[in-house]
Amino acid sequence: MTIIDDINFVERTLAGDTEAFSALVERYRSMVFSIIVRIVPRQQDAEDIAQDVFVKAFSSLTRFRGEARFSTWLCRIAYTTAVSHSRRQRPDRAGSEIDEQYAEPDDADGLIDERLQILRRLLNQMPPEDATLVSLHYRYGKQIEEVAAITGLSAANVKVRLHRIRKKLYQEINEIENG
Amino acid sequence: MDNTQYQDDRLTQLFRQLPEKQPSGDFTAQVMQRVMLERQYAGKRQRTLRMAGYVAAGCCAVAVSAAGAYYYLARWFRFLDISISLSPVKEGFANIASLFATANHRIFAIGLAAILLLGADLLIQYALMRREK
Known part of the structure; x- marks a missing residue:
């Protein structure tokens, strides 16, 4: 059911219905955020990257061919974006700036x-x-x-x-x- | 049920009880705001790219036409001796111009310019189509 819904939302987004994409964001925001926050522990950075992930997904939605589930495709974007962000971070900063509120x-x-x-x-x-x-x-x-x-x-x-x-x-x- | 399956089921059960990490409350609204901006920028980028393509194609056409004109002016008025040392730009023009010497026809110059223009336009349209797909 979810898979069919996802495809339906993707098709509607491609047809110009931006609200349909909003439903996809709402559905997968927690999952995307959870993946990112494991790799980039700072809350604010993780949120920024999660936003980037959804914007990237929106921009490249035309390249989603439905060979994999939409959630898998989105997770792949989230994972690679988070990993490349963490590689760009200096090693001495990694893990040292975890928000107190998020620990x-x-x-x-x-x-x-x-x-x-x-x-x-x-x-x-x-x-x-x-x-x-x-x-x-x-x-x-x-x-x-x-x-x-x-x-x-x-x-x-x-x-x-x-x-x-x-x-x-x-x-x-x-x-x-x-x- | 084997041991691995049992362990898998237990872990799945426990993992699903773990509270999920959540982004801030207005996350979806912020994403949608950025998505709308991205949509606007994408349209603008496409228009800029199309315009740049037309300018490039126009420059190609002007360059070919200039080369043709250069050849005809050189031949008719004989004010340029191609065999003497020329600047690299002039040499380039002279090389293109020598193409017209073999065809010896103005239509060739116009036709080549038109083909180049058309080819550049087709390439741009194809690139845009691939991008939109």
Whole structure:
């Protein structure tokens, strides 16, 4: 249903209905932002990049052929834009300017479930690329081939990395559950 | 259900319970504002590109016509000796002009200019079409 809706919105946007694109922005803003903020942790930078991503998507919408899902295509733009932004940043700045308001305490957002606290902590400790892989697969239900298309890694590589991350995450969470 | 599938399902369940990171409240409005600006700029860019194409094509036509005129003036009034040392610009003109010497017809010059103009225009139209696609 969502896929058909997406195609419908894309077609309407291409026909000149800008409001249809607004619906796509509304639908995918959180997903795009989540991907970017894993790679570019500063809230303001992440928001600026997320805006750039949607503007880029709008400008190149004519090149979207529907071979992949719209969300996968959009995630690919978000991922590559965030990665190239983080590469441009000086290494001494990376990670040193995370907004205080955005630094997440373990009990943020009422995360009283210890498993969720552990999960969030582990995600924050992971290299950005791994956190993105796992988030795309488990949070957004992207298949291995889709994750590979978004990140530019091979499907085999994604599979191996996901296996390794899953094992680690599950081990930690299991330890909590079993006391 | 095998162990991997079980772990996958558990993690999926947990990940979906994690609160999603959100951009600020007016994010969509800001994006749409930029999208509208982008749409305006895209139209302007296209017009500028088209205009630049016409100017380039016009310059080509003028250059070819000037070369043709240069040849005919040189031949009819014999005020230029091509064999003497010429500046690079004049040499360039003389080389193009020598093309007309073989055809020996004004229509050739006009025809070539028209073909170049048409070719440049077609190239520009094709580039614009690819961009719009």
